[in-house]
Amino acid sequence: MLRPEPRGGTAECSPGDPAAVRSAMMDGAWWVGGEPGPGRPCVTSVLLAEGSADDAGAAPDATAGDGRLAVLPVGWKSATGMAAVPALAGKLYQESDLRRPGGHASVNPATAGAAGLAEGLAARVVTGRGSIEVVLHVDAGVMPGVIELSSGPLTRRATGARDPLSICEAAADGSWGSTPASLEAV
Amino acid sequence: MKKHRFGMVIDLDRCSGCGACMVACAVESNVPPAAEDATEHTGITWLRVWRAADGDSFPRGDVAHIPMMCQQCGNEAPCVSVCPQNAVEVDRDTGIVGQVPQRCLGCRYCMAACPYHARSFNWHDPRWEEGSERLLNPGVSPRMRGVAEKCNFCHGRLHEAMQKAAAQGRDDIDPADYVPACVSACPEQAIVFGDLDDAGSDVARSAGGTDAFRFLPRLGTEPKVYYRSTRRWVRAMAQSSLEKRNGDANDA
Numbered sequence: 001m002l003r004p005e006p007r008g009g010t011a012e013c014s015p016g017d018p019a020a021v022r023s024a025m026m027d028g029a030w031w032v033g034g035e036p037g038p039g040r041p042c043v044t045s046v047l048l049a050e051g052s053a054d055d056a057g058a059a060p061d062a063t064a065g066d067g068r069l070a071v072l073p074v075g076w077k078s079a080t081g082m083a084a085v086p087a088l089a090g091k092l093y094q095e096s097d098l099r100r101p102g103g104h105a106s107v108n109p110a111t112a113g114a115a116g117l118a119e120g121l122a123a124r125v126v127t128g129r130g131s132i133e134v135v136l137h138v139d140a141g142v143m144p145g146v147i148e149l150s151s152g153p154l155t156r157r158a159t160g161a162r163d164p165l166s167i168c169e170a171a172a173d174g175s176w177g178s179t180p181a182s183l184e185a186v
Numbered sequence: 187m188k189k190h191r192f193g194m195v196i197d198l199d200r201c202s203g204c205g206a207c208m209v210a211c212a213v214e215s216n217v218p219p220a221a222e223d224a225t226e227h228t229g230i231t232w233l234r235v236w237r238a239a240d241g242d243s244f245p246r247g248d249v250a251h252i253p254m255m256c257q258q259c260g261n262e263a264p265c266v267s268v269c270p271q272n273a274v275e276v277d278r279d280t281g282i283v284g285q286v287p288q289r290c291l292g293c294r295y296c297m298a299a300c301p302y303h304a305r306s307f308n309w310h311d312p313r314w315e316e317g318s319e320r321l322l323n324p325g326v327s328p329r330m331r332g333v334a335e336k337c338n339f340c341h342g343r344l345h346e347a348m349q350k351a352a353a354q355g356r357d358d359i360d361p362a363d364y365v366p367a368c369v370s371a372c373p374e375q376a377i378v379f380g381d382l383d384d385a386g387s388d389v390a391r392s393a394g395g396t397d398a399f400r401f402l403p404r405l406g407t408e409p410k411v412y413y414r415s416t417r418r419w420v421r422a423m424a425q426s427s428l429e430k431r432n433g434d435a436n437d438a
Contacts, residue, residue, distance in 0.1 A: 085220075087219035087220075087314075089209065090220030090224070091205070091208045091219075091220065092205040094220045094225070094226075095220045095224050095229025095230065095234075096231055096234045096235065096236075097237065098205050098208070098234075098236075108243065109243075110243075140243045140247055141243075141244055141247040144243075144244065157222055
């Protein structure tokens with residue numbers, strides 16, 4: 001989960017203001033799932049219960065039994081929204097699969113199977129704020145019921161695509177929490 | 187210069203998958219930015235960080251990031267034996283497997299032969315955004331369209347270290363003067379580099395550790411790039427598929 005942690009003089013975010021959240025992310029939003037480090041590899045999908053930095057919480061709507069999913073925007077520091085992939089960062093986002101560029105999403109195999117989707121297929125993520133077409137990746141490390149939506153940046157070929165964050169809702173504390181969503185085949 | 191056998195050890199338990207080594211490598215070696223249609227299959231990366239998972243489902247799953255570059259095979263490197271142009275040369279004084287782009291005809295036999303998928307092909311003329319070409323490393327020649335390329339342990343940096351030693355009247359380089367870009371860029375200090383034949387060096391001690399291993403050892407290519415991890419599934423991943431099918435992980 002990305003939470004804007006203002007530091008280094010960055011202004012405090014207004015809760016629920018996506019523009020302020022984006023701005024804070026550009027200034028260095030933090031992973032609340034813990035910094036990667038020795039003996040602690042990156043965890044790609046962490047939905048945190050409020051106030052807990054280490055315990056994985058339940059995804060809203062994912063456990064409600066109504067078939068609804070939760071879309072969770074994920075990204076790296078200073079890499080989000082409609083910005084194009086910087087020239088050399090293309091090594092990470094385009095010439096390898098180390099990081100997912102905007103327009104890509106990852107789900108658990110169980111989630112993909114329930115939607116009749118598989119690795120590499122085109123899919124549509126629909127929320128109350130709209131929909132976005134993505135390339136789907138299947139990853140057992142993603143929490144069931146969660147759609148990890150890469151918040152960008154976009155590759156040059158995808159320039160002009162819809163901002164992934166535009167279909168997400170900011171939580172009351174200004175963080176990008178989870179947004180109820182559904183996943184459809186294209 | 188006295189004889190060396192340069193190699194490196196990468197601690198996979200320290201690697202966080204940040205990708206700094208990939209970018210540093212591209213900058214150091216004048217690897218051009220991605221073409222618009224480049225993918226992970228057609229891009230040019232001398233060093234690529236692969237993400238591997240143990241397959242366990244969330245939240246129990248574990249992830250490892252594996253920086254994979256030319257493994258600098260020490261014995262019958264497959265790319266050397268298949269190249270019809272002698273464009274792949276092994277420096278007997280350093281053990282470095284080098285690529286000579288001026289000789290390469292672009293047949294890509296070497297890419298098919300490399301079991302580590304560590305080679306790239308220039309599908310396009312190299313292009314840099316206007317202005318950024320002034321940041322190119324003057325010590326490394328950019329490659330042209332139609333040739334293969336790969337990691338050479340930052341050979342340009344070795345030359346600089348040799349020139350410095352010669353200027354100071356020394357007959358051998360100072361190990362501190364020759365550190366590849368990926369090693370110096372790693373924020374986790376996960377990569378150790380040096381002379382594997384120097385028993386007192388950090389790299390030799392690390393390579394001899396109980397948790398050290400090499401990828402695809404059954405092929406007998408004797409890579410000079412070692413990895414280490416305390417995680418059993420990570421070490422097992424580097425072994426042959428036959429052993430895995432038999433359920434015989436490498437911990438035996």
